[in-house]
Amino acid sequence: xxxxxxxxxxxxxxxxxxxxxxxxxxxxxxxxxxxxxxxxxxxxxxxxxxxxxxxxxxxxxxxxxxxxxxxxxxxxxxxxxxxxxxxxxxxxxxxxxxxxxxxxxxxxxxxxxxxxxxxxxxxxxxxxxxxxxxxxxxxxxxxxxxxxxxxxxxxxxxxxxxxxxxxxxxxxxxxxxxxxxxxxxxxxxxxxxxxxxxxxxxxxxxxxxxxxxxxxxxxxxxxxxxxxxxxxxxxxxx
Numbered sequence: 001x002x003x004x005x006x007x008x009x010x011x012x013x014x015x016x017x018x019x020x021x022x023x024x025x026x027x028x029x030x031x032x033x034x035x036x037x038x039x040x041x042x043x044x045x046x047x048x049x050x051x052x053x054x055x056x057x058x059x060x061x062x063x064x065x066x067x068x069x070x071x072x073x074x075x076x077x078x079x080x081x082x083x084x085x086x087x088x089x090x091x092x093x094x095x096x097x098x099x100x101x102x103x104x105x106x107x108x109x110x111x112x113x114x115x116x117x118x119x120x121x122x123x124x125x126x127x128x129x130x131x132x133x134x135x136x137x138x139x140x141x142x143x144x145x146x147x148x149x150x151x152x153x154x155x156x157x158x159x160x161x162x163x164x165x166x167x168x169x170x171x172x173x174x175x176x177x178x179x180x181x182x183x184x185x186x187x188x189x190x191x192x193x194x195x196x197x198x199x200x201x202x203x204x205x206x207x208x209x210x211x212x213x214x215x216x217x218x219x220x221x222x223x224x225x226x227x228x229x230x231x232x233x234x235x236x237x238x
Contacts, residue, residue, distance in 0.1 A: 007053075007054075007055065008050060008053040008054050010031065011041045011045075011053040012045070012050055012053055014027050014030075014031050014038060014041060015041050015042050015045045015053070018038065018042055019042075024038050024039065041053060067102065067106055067110070071094070071099050071102065072110050072114075074094065074097070074099060075090055075094065075102075075107055075110050075111070076110065076111075076114050076116060078090055078093055078094075079111055079116045079117075080116070087104040087105075087107040087108045087111070088104055090102075090107045091103070091104055091107055094107075132165070133165055133166060134165045134166045135166065136166055137164050137166045137167045137169070138164065138166075139165065139166065140164075140165040140166075141162045141163070141164060141165065141171055141172075142162060142163050142164075142165055143160065143161070143162045143172070143184065143188065144160075144161055144162070145158050145159065145160055145161075145179040145184070146159050146160075146161050147159050149175060155177070157175045157176065157177055158175070158176050158177070158178065158179040159173065159174070159175055160172065160173070160174045160175075160176055160179070160183075160184055160187045160188075161173050161174075162188070162191065171191060172187060172188065172191040174187035174190070174191070
């Protein structure tokens with residue numbers, strides 16, 4: 001009957017062979033290890049006996065940057081009592097309780113180590129990004145108030161810009177006195193009229209960019225655009 005030897009028993013046999021005078025090089029080659037490993041087995045056997053030939057844990061027994069066990073217990077207890085408290089709030093609460101300066105990264109690692117939060121990747125993967133670029137020009141314009149400009153009399157003007165989402169072509173650059181809904185819409189309409197006259201592509205622009213603007217009449221004259229609450233449009237003078 002064949003008996004399978006444990007790891008400690010195999011190492012013990014290697015130590016006995018070395019003790020009987022077999023060269024260390026030959027023993028190391030037979031057991032498929034280095035000579036230094038064989039010397040380590042012999043040293044452990046002399047110091048601890050057969051028990052020293054068992055596998056030892058490689059866990060770090062002490063770390064100069066690890067927080068004390070008492071501080072870690074307090075952090076975990078605060079998190080369990082207040083599940084909505086994040087690392088920033090926990091750092092503040094630890095300071096209030098006289099536990100010294102604890103960094104946010106230390107608190108975060110403590111919560112992850114004790115299974116109180118789910119670890120998150122710092123960098124997003126390429127597949128997580130979603131491209132919003134349209135497939136063809138004139139499907140979407142991006143409007144923005146990018147900067148301010150001051151006139152010679154000290155008056156501040158806002159710059160309204162617009163780019164085509166696909167071609168990145170600048171379709172509008174307009175200075176307005178106020179960056180509210182009415183001036184921005186008028187700048188957009190003026191740009192639209194210029195493009196229609198220059199290119200004759202009104203149908204494509206209307207389908208891809210514009211939507212009909214319903215209007216409702218109020219008592220007292222004037223029209224209100226329903227898609228722009230609070231903006232009152234007065235009829236042009238005759």
